[in-house]
Structure formats: C-alpha cells, structure tokens
Amino acid sequence: MNDLLLRACRGEAVERLPVWIMRQAGRYLPEYREIRRRVDFLTLCKTPDLAAEVTVQPVDRLGVDAAILFADILLPLEAMGMELVFTPGDGPTFPQPLRRREDVAELVRADVEETLGYVFAAMRQVRRRLDGRVPVLGFGGTPWTLAAYAVEGGGSKQFGHLLAWSYRDPEGLAALLDKVADVSVDYLAGQAAAGAQALQLFDTWGGLLDAERWRSLARPPLLRVIEGVRRAAPGVPLIYYVNGGGHLLDATAELPVEVLSVDWRQPLAEVRRRVGPGRALQGNLDPGALLGPVDEIARRTEAMLLAGAGGPHVANLGHGIFKETPPEHAQAFVTAVQETSARLIAEGRLPQPAAERA
Amino acid sequence: MNDLLLRACRGEAVERLPVWIMRQAGRYLPEYREIRRRVDFLTLCKTPDLAAEVTVQPVDRLGVDAAILFADILLPLEAMGMELVFTPGDGPTFPQPLRRREDVAELVRADVEETLGYVFAAMRQVRRRLDGRVPVLGFGGTPWTLAAYAVEGGGSKQFGHLLAWSYRDPEGLAALLDKVADVSVDYLAGQAAAGAQALQLFDTWGGLLDAERWRSLARPPLLRVIEGVRRAAPGVPLIYYVNGGGHLLDATAELPVEVLSVDWRQPLAEVRRRVGPGRALQGNLDPGALLGPVDEIARRTEAMLLAGAGGPHVANLGHGIFKETPPEHAQAFVTAVQETSARLIAEGRLPQPAAERA
Numbered sequence: 001m002n003d004l005l006l007r008a009c010r011g012e013a014v015e016r017l018p019v020w021i022m023r024q025a026g027r028y029l030p031e032y033r034e035i036r037r038r039v040d041f042l043t044l045c046k047t048p049d050l051a052a053e054v055t056v057q058p059v060d061r062l063g064v065d066a067a068i069l070f071a072d073i074l075l076p077l078e079a080m081g082m083e084l085v086f087t088p089g090d091g092p093t094f095p096q097p098l099r100r101r102e103d104v105a106e107l108v109r110a111d112v113e114e115t116l117g118y119v120f121a122a123m124r125q126v127r128r129r130l131d132g133r134v135p136v137l138g139f140g141g142t143p144w145t146l147a148a149y150a151v152e153g154g155g156s157k158q159f160g161h162l163l164a165w166s167y168r169d170p171e172g173l174a175a176l177l178d179k180v181a182d183v184s185v186d187y188l189a190g191q192a193a194a195g196a197q198a199l200q201l202f203d204t205w206g207g208l209l210d211a212e213r214w215r216s217l218a219r220p221p222l223l224r225v226i227e228g229v230r231r232a233a234p235g236v237p238l239i240y241y242v243n244g245g246g247h248l249l250d251a252t253a254e255l256p257v258e259v260l261s262v263d264w265r266q267p268l269a270e271v272r273r274r275v276g277p278g279r280a281l282q283g284n285l286d287p288g289a290l291l292g293p294v295d296e297i298a299r300r301t302e303a304m305l306l307a308g309a310g311g312p313h314v315a316n317l318g319h320g321i322f323k324e325t326p327p328e329h330a331q332a333f334v335t336a337v338q339e340t341s342a343r344l345i346a347e348g349r350l351p352q353p354a355a356e357r358a
Numbered sequence: 359m360n361d362l363l364l365r366a367c368r369g370e371a372v373e374r375l376p377v378w379i380m381r382q383a384g385r386y387l388p389e390y391r392e393i394r395r396r397v398d399f400l401t402l403c404k405t406p407d408l409a410a411e412v413t414v415q416p417v418d419r420l421g422v423d424a425a426i427l428f429a430d431i432l433l434p435l436e437a438m439g440m441e442l443v444f445t446p447g448d449g450p451t452f453p454q455p456l457r458r459r460e461d462v463a464e465l466v467r468a469d470v471e472e473t474l475g476y477v478f479a480a481m482r483q484v485r486r487r488l489d490g491r492v493p494v495l496g497f498g499g500t501p502w503t504l505a506a507y508a509v510e511g512g513g514s515k516q517f518g519h520l521l522a523w524s525y526r527d528p529e530g531l532a533a534l535l536d537k538v539a540d541v542s543v544d545y546l547a548g549q550a551a552a553g554a555q556a557l558q559l560f561d562t563w564g565g566l567l568d569a570e571r572w573r574s575l576a577r578p579p580l581l582r583v584i585e586g587v588r589r590a591a592p593g594v595p596l597i598y599y600v601n602g603g604g605h606l607l608d609a610t611a612e613l614p615v616e617v618l619s620v621d622w623r624q625p626l627a628e629v630r631r632r633v634g635p636g637r638a639l640q641g642n643l644d645p646g647a648l649l650g651p652v653d654e655i656a657r658r659t660e661a662m663l664l665a666g667a668g669g670p671h672v673a674n675l676g677h678g679i680f681k682e683t684p685p686e687h688a689q690a691f692v693t694a695v696q697e698t699s700a701r702l703i704a705e706g707r708l709p710q711p712a713a714e715r716a
Binding site for chain 1: 513515516518519521522524525526565566567568569570571602604605622623624625644645646647649650651654677680681682
C-alpha cells in the first residue's frame with residue numbers, strides 16, 4: 001500500500017514526496033465531464049456509486065498518491081435545513097440566507113447519518129474500490145467559510161452581509177459559527193468512521209479577515225471543530241488550507257493540525273522558515289502554471305520541491321486545478337513531483353528524518 | 359484652500375490628517391442613486407456635467423479632504439477599441455476579449471483627447487465647481503489589472519485565460535501590457551493637464567501573482583506608466599493601491615511613488631515599520647467596519663491612526679466603501695479621522711516633520 005501521504009503528514013521519512021491535486025476529481029477530466037453529461041452536480045454528490053467513481057478517476061489516470069472524496073463543502077448546510085440550489089454558471093446559492101441572530105434558530109442540529117449518509121456511503125465505496133492503493137482524504141469547510149456562504153446566500157465579491165453581521169453582532173454570528181462547528185465535527189468524524197484517512201479543512205474565505213479579526217471570529221469555532229474531530233477520530237491527520245491568507249500565517253501556524261496547505265502566492269521557502277521543520281506543509285504550485293508549457297511545469301515543480309525542503313512536504317497546487325487544464329499537464333506535474341522528489345531525496349537534497357538521525 | 363492631502367503626499371507637516379474614501383462617489387449615497395435612476399453607468403461616466411456632480415457630492419455631504427473623479431478604470435480599454443458593455447448586476451464585460459498575441463494588434467493606440475476627452479472635461483468642471491475647496495484626484499488601472507479585464511472579458515474568480523497566457527507566452531502578454539501602458543500614460547497625463555492634483559493607480563488584480571511573477575509581469579509596464587506620467591506631469595503625487603497584495607509588499611515598497619495605499623488586511627503598523635518613515639501610507643480601515651456601530655467606527659479609526667504613526671498618512675479605507683454603508687457611518691469615519699487626528703497631533707502622538715525638526 002502507498003502510504004506516502006500518511007507518512008508525510010506524520011513527519012516520517014519518505015522515499016519520494018506524495019502528491020495530489022486540489023479539485024483533482026473535476027471538470028478538467030473528460031471522464032468526469034462524461035458523467036456530468038448524465039447527472040447534475042448535486043445528483044453526482046448524492047449518488048455514492050458515481051461520487052466514488054469520479055473520486056477514483058484521477059488515481060487511475062494520473063497516479064496521484066491520494067484520493068479526495070468527491071463532495072461539496074456546502075452539503076452540511078443543506079443538511080442543517082438550508083435550501084441549496086446549484087444554478088449552471090452561477091454556482092451554488094442559498095435562496096434564504098441567514099442574516100441575523102434570530103435566523104440561527106432555523107438551522108437544525110442535523111443527524112449526519114440521516115442527512116449526509118450518502119457521503120459516508122461514497123467514502124466506504126471509495127475505500128473498497130481503491131483497496132489500499134492510496135489513502136483517501138475527506139474534507140469540510142471551516143465554520144467561518146460555511147457561514148460566509150450561509151449568510152451571503154452564495155459566493156460574493158465582498159461578503160457585505162457577513163462582514164456587517166460580524167461588526168454589528170459578533171456574539172450572534174458566533175452562535176451561528178458554533179452550530180455549524182458542531183455539525184461539522186459529526187460530519188468529519190463520520191467521514192473518518194467511513195474510512196477517510198486524513199481530513200482537509202478548507203477556509204476559502206478566511207482571507208477576508210485581518211489577523212486580529214481572524215483570531216477572534218474564525219479561530220474559536222475552527223478550534224472547536226479540530227478538538228471535536230480529535231476526540232472522535234484520534235490519529236487522523238488534519239490539513240488546513242486558507243485561500244489568500246498569507247497575512248494570517250502567524251495565526252494559522254499555531255493551529256493544532258498536522259499539515260498547513262499553502263496558497264500559491266506565499267513563498268514556500270519563507271513559510272518553511274517561519275513554521276520550522278516540525279510542521280508538514282502542503283502545496284503550492286500556482287494552478288496557472290499547469291496552463292503553461294510542460295517543460296516549464298517540470299522546472300517550476302522542481303523549484304517548488306526545493307523551496308519546501310527542511311520538513312515534511314505533501315506536493316500539491318496552491319489552489320484548485322483550473323477546469324481549462326489539459327490532463328497531460330496535470331500528469332506532467334504529478335510525474336515531475338514523483339520522479340524529481342525521488343531523485344532529490346536520493347541526492348540528499350530533501351533530507352528525511354531517518355537520514356537526519358543517521 | 360485645504361491642501362492637507364497634497365502636503366501629506368509630499369511628507370510635509372499637517373495639523374490633522376487628510377481623509378477621503380475609495381468609491382466615495384457611489385451607490386451608498388442617495389444623491390448618487392437619484393442620478394443613476396435617470397442615467398446608466400456609462401452615460402454617467404460620459405456626461406461631464408453629471409460626472410462632475412457626483413464627484414463633488416461626497417465633498418458636500420461628508421467634508422472629505424479630497425475629491426476623486428467619477429470614472430471607470432475600463433474606459434481606456436474602450437478607447438482602445440474594445441466594446442465595453444455594462445450589464446446591470448453582472449458588471450462590465452468585453453464581449454470580444456483578447457486571448458493571444460495576434461489579438462494585441464486589434465488594440466488601437468488611442469488619441470485620448472478624442473476618445474477620453476469627456477473625462478478631462480469632467481475633471482475641468484470638478485476643479486471649477488470645487489474652486490480650491492479640496493484637491494482632486496485622478497486615477498487609472500495598472501496595465502496588469504486592465505489587461506486582466508481585457509483578456510478575461512470581465513471580472514473573474516480565477517482569471518484562467520490571463521494566467522494561461524502569462525505562462526504560455528509572456529512576451530506576447532508583455533506587448534499587450536506595454537500598449538495599455540502607453541495609452542495609460544496619455545490618459546493619466548491628460549487628467550493631470552485637466553486639473554488632477556494627484557493620481558491613484560489601482561492594481562485590483564496584482565494580488566493574483568506571487569512576488570516573483572508580479573516583478574516580472576506586472577512591474578515593468580507599471581514602471582513604464584509611472585515614468586511616463588512623471589515626465590508628462592512632474593510634481594503630481596502618485597498613489598499605488600494593490601488589492602490583496604500583502605505578500606507583495608517588499609516589491610511594491612520599491613515603487614517610485616509617493617504613497618502606498620494599504621489593503622485592510624495588512625497591519626498598518628507593520629507596513630509602517632517595513633517601509634520606514636519616508637513613505638506616505640494611505641488607508642486602511644476595513645470597509646466592513648463602516649457597517650458596524652458608530653462608536654466602534656470611532657474606536658477602530660483611532661487605532662488605525664495610531665498604527666500609521668511614524669510617517670505621512672492619508673486616512674482612507676483599505677478597499678472601496680460598500681454600497682450598503684449608511685452615509686452617517688461614512689460621516690462618522692470622516693469626522694473621527696478629522697477630530698481624532700487633530701487631537702493626536704496636538705498631543706504629539708502623531709509626530710509631524712516640523713515638530714521633529716523643532
């Protein structure tokens with residue numbers, strides 16, 4: 001069994017770096033688009049057979065070192081009673097967003113087995129289908145990011161409703177965040193129980209906040225999630241990703257998670273210097289680079305591997321792969337990581353823990 | 359005449375800090391919405407009487423220390439031959455975006471007097487109407503940001519077309535950027551000739567790039583603009599604003615501009631420490647804070663003023679004001695800057711150059 005990802009998360013020696021790609025099960029793959037021609041996005045999420053099938057596609061095609069379950073971060077909000085609509089082109093919307101303290105009562109403390117059981121069923125299927133070939137990741141949004149969608153009613157440029165609430169009534173918003181956190185714990189623990197071997201937390205909108213406000217608004221419910229999942233699923237590594245959050249590094253580096261997933265705009269070598277050798281980093285090639293020439297991809301990937309030296313590293317992009325990416329370019333990235341990191345490790349240029357002890 | 363803004367830009371002593379608000383002529387003002395009920399956005403931009411009227415509105419209502427001409431950063435691209443469409447709700451779009459090197463030839467080296475004369479006419483009217491009450495700012499987008507819209511065809515979440523081009527054919531994209539830069543020089547110099555007393559450069563999408571790529575892609579055409587404007591309009595202070603560009607500070611701090619306008623997510627005290635006492639800073643209250651209670655606005659504004667201490671400071675938000683902002687809250691911000699900074703300067707807590715020399 002390929003357990004490179006799990007070893008890297010735990011800070012153990014590897015013979016080459018593990019690699020996977022955020023949004024690797026998605027629209028850039030013709031075999032994914034083929035399935036989407038038959039079913040819409042939400043149906044795909046809710047049909048375990050199909051969700052498992054698209055989850056495994058990039059493992060089959062690209063030989064990545066981990067699968068990540070196909071799902072959407074907004075599913076738990078739907079489970080909590082919010083009507084969720086996916087409009088082609090417009091993305092997800094909640095026609096009845098939550099805007100004030102009184103609205104929080106409308107959120108149901110969902111029974112996740114009942115409302116999100118299809119996710120767990122898909123996870124169990126993925127584990128069976130992969131049969132140990134590579135580990136499987138589960139994932140969820142952070143409470144702040146889920147609340148951003150719930151309050152705004154969808155994506156937004158400025159998140160004016162969310163920010164207004166955060167300044168007007170931080171306690172009321174905290175009640176919403178805590179409620180989302182509690183269901184998130186059950187949801188993530190349920191994924192682990194169904195077979196997820198690591199869990200990634202996506203803080204897509206954490207970067208909207210300055211560091212002081214991130215600490216006071218986003219961090220407490222996030223810690224609630226982390227601590228809850230630790231209790232329910234001890235030993236499952238946690239990965240935290242924040243989009244556009246370079247200014248938050250001092251704060252996010254303190255999170256009790258195994259892996260920090262780094263945005264493509266942060267210089268990886270600087271992040272390594274600031275967080276030290278003990279923390280696994282994930283990332284962070286610019287997803288735009290996969291739109292460029294293949295030899296450039298190899299060159300930039302090698303530079304990225306060297307920038308991450310000095311501690312455990314899970315190679316990945318610094319953001320989700322673009323739907324316009326040619327699959328051969330994704331392949332070039334995966335192959336470059338696998339071959340180049342093996343060479344660099346053999347050459348002693350990416351020192352591993354065992355080598356250091358020798 | 360109130361020349362606080364110009365003195366702050368030049369690093370001279372002030373008795374209180376100047377304050378203005380990004381997007382201060384805009385939808386949060388009922389008197390602006392009243393005019394927009396009669397004319398659409400582009401018509402407003404192109405009717406000097408009306409553009410001048412909305413430019414002066416926030417000076418009349420709020421008593422800000424500068425006006426900024428009402429216009430849109432995309433107008434020069436329209437002048438260069440790109441069809442520009444504003445769809446209500448959707449924002450600006452270019453139905454025929456530029457996607458490859460051959461497309462660059464379609465851009466016309468516009469005669470700005472002929473194609474953008476309405477902007478200069480509005481500027482002259484604003485100067486007449488204000489009659490020296492406060493200085494007037496002109497502005498433009500940086501070449502990178504204008505190119506982002508021209509290539510993508512509008513706003514975008516990921517700017518996949520732009521990034522693809524930048525990796526595939528950086529020289530071709532550089533040709534586009536240079537062409538945009540040359541027209542930008544004429545456009546900004548034309549605004550100065552028509553009466554603009556300072557010029558702000560908006561790099562709305564510069565933050566998409568990591569520092570290395572910002573230096574190689576966005577910086578050269580930006581320097582071309584800065585140097586061209588210097589030659590054509592010597593002595594007019596330049597202000598540079600980049601959105602979400604905290605990771606670029608080492609690079610942007612080297613720009614030969616008088617003022618760095620700081621995003622709300624960057625701790626102003628840290629920016630001051632890193633750029634030193636010689637550079638004027640602008641900003642950077644979170645625009646979301648104006649959606650919160652008035653006493654909070656005053657408290658946060660005072661903290662922001664103190665964070666900027668140690669060098670010249672133009673008070674502002676760290677991003678454009680939200681359309682949902684109650685005008686009284688904008689007023690609370692302006693008043694807090696004006697009263698609190700006068701007190702802090704009198705108390706010696708925001709040392710001024712003259713005081714330092716005494």
